[in-house]
Amino acid sequence: MSPTTLINLILAILIFTIAVAGGLVLAYERSCRAVFWSIIFALILPVPYLLPTLFPAVANSYYPLTLLFATALLIPAFLYNPKQKKFAPKTPLQQHDERATMFSRRELVPGSKNFEVYYTAHPEHLTPDTTWRKKPGLLNPKSVFYHPVSFAAAEASFQTISKLSTFIKGSKNKNQQKLPPRELTHFIKKWIKKQGMADVGITQMQNYHYYHTKGRGKTYNQPVTPRYKNGIAFTVEMDEAFITAAPKGSAVMESAEKYLKSGVPAVQLAAFLRELGYEAQAHIDGNYEVVCPLVARDAGLGQIGRMGLLMTPKQGPRVRIAVVTTNAPLETDSISSLAYSMNEFCTYCKKCAIVCPGQSIPFHARKMQDGVLRWKINAESCFTYWQTAGTDCGRCMAVCPYAHADNFLHNSIRYGIRHSKIFRRIAVVLDDLFYGKRPSSKSMPSWIPSIKV
Ligand code: SF4
Ligand code: SF4
Known part of the structure; x- marks a missing residue:
C-alpha cells in the first residue's frame, strides 16, 4: 500500500x-x-x-x-475567521425603565392610579395589554398547557423565591476586612461555582446596566441610584430534558427552579460581602435594579442573541442569571469574544424566529432599536402567548443550536461556530438537517406524572 x-x-x-x-x-x-x-x-x-x-x-x-x-x-x-464590522457587539446608550417590562405591566391593577398613569404615558401599550389581560394567565388552570404537578412545582419555586426578597439588601459590617482584590475575586468565583453555577464573571457597573426607575412591588416608581462599583453575574444551567419539552409545564417548572437555584447563592453572596464590610445587593427574580443579561454580557459570560436572551458559550440561552452588585474591590473580566461569531451565526440561523408561537422574534438582521444596533423581540406578543400557554414558553430556547447539551460533541460544534466563518454557515445547515428546521417539542421527562385534565 x-x-x-x-x-x-x-x-x-x-x-x-x-x-x-x-x-x-x-x-x-x-x-x-x-x-x-x-x-x-x-x-x-x-x-x-x-x-x-x-x-x-x-x-x-x-x-x-x-x-x-x-x-x-x-x-x-x-x-478563516474574520471579525466583520457589521457583526460587532454594540453597547446600549440609555437606561431602561423597569415599569415598561411585561412583568411590571402585569402587576398594574386596572382602575388603580399606577395603571392610569402608566397607560396615559404609554397609550401604545394599552391595546396589546388589554389583549393578554383577557387570557387565562401564567400557571392558570385554564391555560393551554395546564399540568397540575409541574405548575404546582413552578408555583412552589416562585413562592420560595419571594421569601428571599427580604435578604437582597442589608446593612454592612462596620469592621471592613481589607482583602486583596485578586484573592477576593478568586474566592467568590470558586465559591459560586462550587454551588453548582455554570459560570461567573465580574464587570465594572455602568449606568446602562441599571433601570432608571423601579417597576415592581412596593418600590414601584422609585428611581434607581447606580451606586455600586462592580457587578458579579452568574449563570445556572437549565436541564435540557425539561426545556426541550417547551412550552409544556416542565419548561416553567425548570425555569422557576433555576430562578430559585441562582437566587439563593445571590442573596448568600451579597450577605457574605456585607459581612466583610462592603455594600452589596442581590438581584434575583422579581427584585431587579439591573438588567441582568447586560451585566452578564459585560462580565464576559456571553452575548445577547436574536431571541434577546444571553447566549453562553456552553449552554447557549439555556441558563438563568443572577447578579450581585457591590462596592467590594474586585478584578473585572472582559467582554466575551463570542460576540462577532454569535451575531453572525444568529444572522443566518433564525430558527428561534421560525418556531416562535407568538411570532415575536424578528427575521431581519440587527437594526437600530432605542439607539443601538440589535434584535428586539415583540415583548407584547411573547407575553400574550405566555398568558395563553400558562408557561413561560421557552420554545426559542429549546430549539437554539447553541442550547444543545453541554458535552464534547456539541461543545466541539460550538467551538467550530466560534472560530470558523465557513463552519458557521455549515453548522446552520447541519442543525437543520440533524434536528429539523422546526424541531418538534419533546415529551416532558417521564418521571413527571402525566395527569389528564
Ligand atoms: S435559534 Fe439561532 S437565531 Fe435564534 S438565538 Fe439561537 S442561534 Fe440565534
Ligand atoms: S418565549 Fe416563546 S413566544 Fe416568547 S419569544 Fe420565545 S418562542 Fe416566542
Whole structure:
C-alpha cells in the first residue's frame, strides 16, 4: 500500500469513527433524526477516502494525492475567521425603565392610579395589554398547557423565591476586612461555582446596566441610584430534558427552579460581602435594579442573541442569571469574544424566529432599536402567548443550536461556530438537517406524572 493510499485509509477510519461516536452521543440524547443522519454520514463521508484501498486502479492514479491536496486546502478555509464590522457587539446608550417590562405591566391593577398613569404615558401599550389581560394567565388552570404537578412545582419555586426578597439588601459590617482584590475575586468565583453555577464573571457597573426607575412591588416608581462599583453575574444551567419539552409545564417548572437555584447563592453572596464590610445587593427574580443579561454580557459570560436572551458559550440561552452588585474591590473580566461569531451565526440561523408561537422574534438582521444596533423581540406578543400557554414558553430556547447539551460533541460544534466563518454557515445547515428546521417539542421527562385534565 502506497503512503498516499494509507493516509486516505486512515482518514476514512477517522471520519467513520467521528461520525459513529457522534451518532452514539446523539442516540444517548434520544435524537432519532440526528442519529439517522449520523449513520448516513458514517456510511457516505469515508467513501472517497476508501476508494484507493478498494480499487488498485484508483490507487495507481492521481486520485489519492489530489484528494489529500483538496482535504489539506480545507484547513485554511476552516481557519478563516474574520471579525466583520457589521457583526460587532454594540453597547446600549440609555437606561431602561423597569415599569415598561411585561412583568411590571402585569402587576398594574386596572382602575388603580399606577395603571392610569402608566397607560396615559404609554397609550401604545394599552391595546396589546388589554389583549393578554383577557387570557387565562401564567400557571392558570385554564391555560393551554395546564399540568397540575409541574405548575404546582413552578408555583412552589416562585413562592420560595419571594421569601428571599427580604435578604437582597442589608446593612454592612462596620469592621471592613481589607482583602486583596485578586484573592477576593478568586474566592467568590470558586465559591459560586462550587454551588453548582455554570459560570461567573465580574464587570465594572455602568449606568446602562441599571433601570432608571423601579417597576415592581412596593418600590414601584422609585428611581434607581447606580451606586455600586462592580457587578458579579452568574449563570445556572437549565436541564435540557425539561426545556426541550417547551412550552409544556416542565419548561416553567425548570425555569422557576433555576430562578430559585441562582437566587439563593445571590442573596448568600451579597450577605457574605456585607459581612466583610462592603455594600452589596442581590438581584434575583422579581427584585431587579439591573438588567441582568447586560451585566452578564459585560462580565464576559456571553452575548445577547436574536431571541434577546444571553447566549453562553456552553449552554447557549439555556441558563438563568443572577447578579450581585457591590462596592467590594474586585478584578473585572472582559467582554466575551463570542460576540462577532454569535451575531453572525444568529444572522443566518433564525430558527428561534421560525418556531416562535407568538411570532415575536424578528427575521431581519440587527437594526437600530432605542439607539443601538440589535434584535428586539415583540415583548407584547411573547407575553400574550405566555398568558395563553400558562408557561413561560421557552420554545426559542429549546430549539437554539447553541442550547444543545453541554458535552464534547456539541461543545466541539460550538467551538467550530466560534472560530470558523465557513463552519458557521455549515453548522446552520447541519442543525437543520440533524434536528429539523422546526424541531418538534419533546415529551416532558417521564418521571413527571402525566395527569389528564
Ligand atoms: S435559534 Fe439561532 S437565531 Fe435564534 S438565538 Fe439561537 S442561534 Fe440565534
Ligand atoms: S418565549 Fe416563546 S413566544 Fe416568547 S419569544 Fe420565545 S418562542 Fe416566542
